[in-house]
Amino acid sequence: MKLYFAAASPFVRKVHMSAIELGLVKQIELVSTHVSPGKENATYTDGINPLGKIPALEIDDGSIILDSSVICEYLNHLEGNNTLIPERGPERWRVQTGHAIANGIMDAAVSNRYETFMRPEEYRWDLWVNEQWAKINQALQWFENQKSDSMETIDQISLACALGYLDFRFADFAWRERYAHLSLWHQRMSETTAYRETAPD
Amino acid sequence: MKLYFAAASPFVRKVHMSAIELGLVKQIELVSTHVSPGKENATYTDGINPLGKIPALEIDDGSIILDSSVICEYLNHLEGNNTLIPERGPERWRVQTGHAIANGIMDAAVSNRYETFMRPEEYRWDLWVNEQWAKINQALQWFENQKSDSMETIDQISLACALGYLDFRFADFAWRERYAHLSLWHQRMSETTAYRETAPD
Incomplete structure (x- = not known):
């Protein structure tokens, strides 16, 4: 998996911390990504996230998962024990x-x-x-x-x-x-x- | 259930439409709520949503559910057929x-x-x-x-x-x-x- 990433973003950090806590971080390649108001990044907005925000997760079949909350839920699902997010109730x-x-x-x-x-x-x-x-x-x-x-x-x-x-x-x-x-x-x-x-x- | 509500908000509308599509709208009381930059609404921020945003859902045990995306998932769960959000995969x-x-x-x-x-x-x-x-x-x-x-x-x-x-x-x-x-x-x-x-x- 690829995580489109900038260390300064708290939303990215949330996903990164979650991946570490879930023991999934070794399966994730961090792809440094610069998005900023007024700076065009067409490669990213055309191919990854039309909103031009980070994080985004690219999974192994090429699908993109957005946004940070959905990515955390996906990782929680992948790990399989509902460590981060209780399954129900x-x-x-x-x-x-x-x-x-x-x-x-x-x-x-x-x-x-x-x-x-x-x-x-x-x-x-x-x-x-x-x-x-x-x-x-x-x-x-x-x-x-x-x-x-x-x-x-x-x-x-x-x-x-x-x-x-x-x-x-x-x-x-x-x-x-x-x-x-x-x-x-x-x-x-x-x-x-x-x-x-x-x-x- | 009570939905803290303003018709102009697209996030509120998303929840309201979801409740109608799921056949749950009759169980929901709409509570008109005014939040706006610079206008204090301490009753709402102290009791319902500290972020001062709408929508918020108050369920029958008194718990508050935030934000609009979590509320939609809750309603989808309540209905029980995963009509709005596929359960898995x-x-x-x-x-x-x-x-x-x-x-x-x-x-x-x-x-x-x-x-x-x-x-x-x-x-x-x-x-x-x-x-x-x-x-x-x-x-x-x-x-x-x-x-x-x-x-x-x-x-x-x-x-x-x-x-x-x-x-x-x-x-x-x-x-x-x-x-x-x-x-x-x-x-x-x-x-x-x-x-x-x-x-x-």
Whole structure:
């Protein structure tokens, strides 16, 4: 399999960590891929992902699987033990809802990265940036309130990648001071092989 | 069940259409919900979705299910025949990949709605708007190339909602002239009960 990849993307990191946790990473070739607003990459958008986003997974029959959440579910299926995503019942919806909330943190953080770094200064809109920070804080508070110690399911892997992205791109955002449980939990998570081996910097 | 709802959202429409197609709509109470950049809605973000996005589904035990894609999978599970999403095999990944691409059209179109309508004129960035239109066109071309006549799976329902949103918010975007197969397909789709009953206007 080929994973279209950039280490800076939290969505890519989520898939990469998942592949490591599932013991599938040796079956995956990482294909470095550059996508960025305003930079055309026709080879990628014509052949792999018309949305021009990463990650994308190309499986051995040539099919493309998108997006990061579908790829994680595919890898979970391939491994066969439902390690990342419970197969059925209330646990499945609880885990996938947490996964969606962690994805929302990544979306908001990536949106603020575009707004405060890539967008020319004269076109930046403070209200938008503040709105994304509000979403991020509300979602982190939601996870803080869960007081979960789990580190194995896709909601927790995604949360770790979201926090890692905040540390990577917004080092001044002092989330550890506000979310004491998440701070301790992330400390443990950051010692895992999967987290260490996928660090963006 | 309660669906937190606004008729203008293509993601909400996807869930609403799915519920109709699955014969579950009578079990769902629609709860009109206003979320918008810069407008606080603490009741919703504290109690339902910390990301402040719609849709959200509240099921009868009080649990919340997020996001639109997870809700569709939940409803598909509830109905029990895997009508929207094949249970397993290559067909599952093909349908969910199409679903992700249609979601990407919605994301890009909603982003352009924010950029060209909600964002103050002096802060608008043409490069961003053009980038989203490129994504939308590439994704529509991808669907055009599929030449699919199917109307029942979640990829097709999502595509119908994405096209409906383009008609609703960007009536000048003449996609029918460029995508002849999609134009005919959408015409048939627009005659279905589920599509008609969920029209935003």
